Amino acid sequence: MARSLTPPVARERIVTILSPVLLLVVWELVGRLGMIDARFIPMPSTILVATWELLKSGELLTHVGATLYRLALGFSIGTVAGIALGMAMGLNRLIRAAIDPLVAAIYPIPKIAIFPLLMLAFGIGDGSKIAAVAMTVFLLTTINTMTGVLSIDKAYFDVARSFRSPRRKLYTRLIIPAILPIIFSGLRIGLGLALVVLVATEFVASRSGIGYLIWSSWELLLVDRMFVGIICITVLGICFAAILKELERRLTPWR
Amino acid sequence: MRDDRQKGGLDFVAGKGRPLTDEATIEATGLRKLFGMPGHETIALEDFSLAVAKGEFVSLLGPSGCGKTTALRILADLETASSGTARIHRRKGTDSPSNSMVFQEHSLFPWLSVIDNVAYGLEMRGVAKQERLDRARPFLEMVGLAKFANHYPGQLSGGMRQRVSLARAYVNDPDVLLMDEPFAALDAQNKLIMQQELLRIWEKDRKTVLFVTHAIDEAIVLSDRIVVMTAAPGRIKRIISVDFPRPRNAAEMRADSRFGNLSLDIWRTLEEEVLTARAQADG
Ligand SMILES: Nc1ncnc2c1ncn2[C@@H]1O[C@H](COP(=O)(O)OP(=O)(O)O)[C@@H](O)[C@H]1O
Numbered sequence A: 001m002a003r004s005l006t007p008p009v010a011r012e013r014i015v016t017i018l019s020p021v022l023l024l025v026v027w028e029l030v031g032r033l034g035m036i037d038a039r040f041i042p043m044p045s046t047i048l049v050a051t052w053e054l055l056k057s058g059e060l061l062t063h064v065g066a067t068l069y070r071l072a073l074g075f076s077i078g079t080v081a082g083i084a085l086g087m088a089m090g091l092n093r094l095i096r097a098a099i100d101p102l103v104a105a106i107y108p109i110p111k112i113a114i115f116p117l118l119m120l121a122f123g124i125g126d127g128s129k130i131a132a133v134a135m136t137v138f139l140l141t142t143i144n145t146m147t148g149v150l151s152i153d154k155a156y157f158d159v160a161r162s163f164r165s166p167r168r169k170l171y172t173r174l175i176i177p178a179i180l181p182i183i184f185s186g187l188r189i190g191l192g193l194a195l196v197v198l199v200a201t202e203f204v205a206s207r208s209g210i211g212y213l214i215w216s217s218w219e220l221l222l223v224d225r226m227f228v229g230i231i232c233i234t235v236l237g238i239c240f241a242a243i244l245k246e247l248e249r250r251l252t253p254w255r
Numbered sequence B: 001m002r003d004d005r006q007k008g009g010l011d012f013v014a015g016k017g018r019p020l021t022d023e024a025t026i027e028a029t030g031l032r033k034l035f036g037m038p039g040h041e042t043i044a045l046e047d048f049s050l051a052v053a054k055g056e057f058v059s060l061l062g063p064s065g066c067g068k069t070t071a072l073r074i075l076a077d078l079e080t081a082s083s084g085t086a087r088i089h090r091r092k093g094t095d096s097p098s099n100s101m102v103f104q105e106h107s108l109f110p111w112l113s114v115i116d117n118v119a120y121g122l123e124m125r126g127v128a129k130q131e132r133l134d135r136a137r138p139f140l141e142m143v144g145l146a147k148f149a150n151h152y153p154g155q156l157s158g159g160m161r162q163r164v165s166l167a168r169a170y171v172n173d174p175d176v177l178l179m180d181e182p183f184a185a186l187d188a189q190n191k192l193i194m195q196q197e198l199l200r201i202w203e204k205d206r207k208t209v210l211f212v213t214h215a216i217d218e219a220i221v222l223s224d225r226i227v228v229m230t231a232a233p234g235r236i237k238r239i240i241s242v243d244f245p246r247p248r249n250a251a252e253m254r255a256d257s258r259f260g261n262l263s264l265d266i267w268r269t270l271e272e273e274v275l276t277a278r279a280q281a282d283g
């Protein structure tokens, strides 16, 4: 009887919430019992204290803010520019023929490998890091958008023509909604890549940001502060992914 | 056979039992369509001449690949003829389009709700949102899907989607409805229901319809006249009048002995074309 009172979905949710909590409890216990070296892996309670101190001093906010700024700006620029170029390439054979080889050549280059170049071009401040993030997202979005446009079923264009669609409506009622799903699946991958690139650039050339917090703490062997950084970047990634998901749900309600 | 075509070609009043009209709504003369590179063309359509009177329901019947879709697309202005002329005569004093197409399947926009799909033609013509929804709703009711206005096409069955497609074309109030095998993808029962539905809707205001099909029984059930085409390159082989009285019942008609005789007659005409088409496909 109790079975039927907890539907499977609710039961799944309980397990989903309980398992990380259990992990934290075990981690804390193992630490307190001295079974792992607290110098390398601090206990959850130690990390909590470190978090509080970083918050109090205002350092945490500065670092999170810097990373957030670079990520949001780079991501937006890359997305908008990628959609624009991808659509142009998808809709115009000549543009596609001209730019496709360039995109294909640049895409596989790890963006971190050309970060020094980006610093020469955009300076050692925020500019180069934003550029690295933007480029990562831009290329992926360009390719995805172009593929999306090219894979739109020709029948839809026939319908649009048959019903005398004006050019503007061709975009708002056909092309853009048709490619939204593939753009979003690209952005999800892009987000992961962008975080990697951003943290890496903050490791090597920054005085602020979560990447800097992690790297500088590691150099001073302040492992608890390092863990705060790791947790922060994870939470940031999760939040960004959630925002993307919500945006996708609202913009593609038919899926 | 050629004689048949010549006789039937432009002579749309040849069928008995229909009111005489002096007004041709669809007029195609000597249409020819080539596809492909110069020197390597395939002839999709050859010497296609047909006049359809206002308020007439005419079917194009022929083996697949014989150019039915091509003929329809030329009339819909989705394709240009290599030679010959195609005209749709417009009513006066209306801003509605000359033609609306009902496509085979998967032609609804998955990202538009059912009602927005139905109102699509109106939106393209710049009709304001509230007005177009008000105008679209009765047509959604006409096809029995009022309750599904806010669903998305992906949530509907194949038969329901074709009803929406029909409503979308009807809202547009065109001079001519062009339908390209709209029920071909449906199972037998749904096909019958949709034929019945189309009869009911069409018999109310008798829009001019050119209906493409490769099913003999469907052509008989729906049409005033059936245009039988040859295998590729598609020519008109024979034009047959269907004198069953209206209103018709798609199921009861099939029990009529005249129905059987007529479909056998049409099959005799079509058989060699189907065999030719198959030989072409194999070769
Ligand atoms: N866009 C096209 N390009 C090249 N060949 C085409 C094209 N459309 C149709 N055809 C050819 O024209 C012929 C007639 O096609 P179609 O009108 O679609 O026949 P049906 O609708 O009767 O099955 C076929 O041989 C087909 O391969």
Ligand SMILES: [Mg+2]
Pocket: B065, B068, B069, B070, B180
């Ligand atoms: Mg066809």
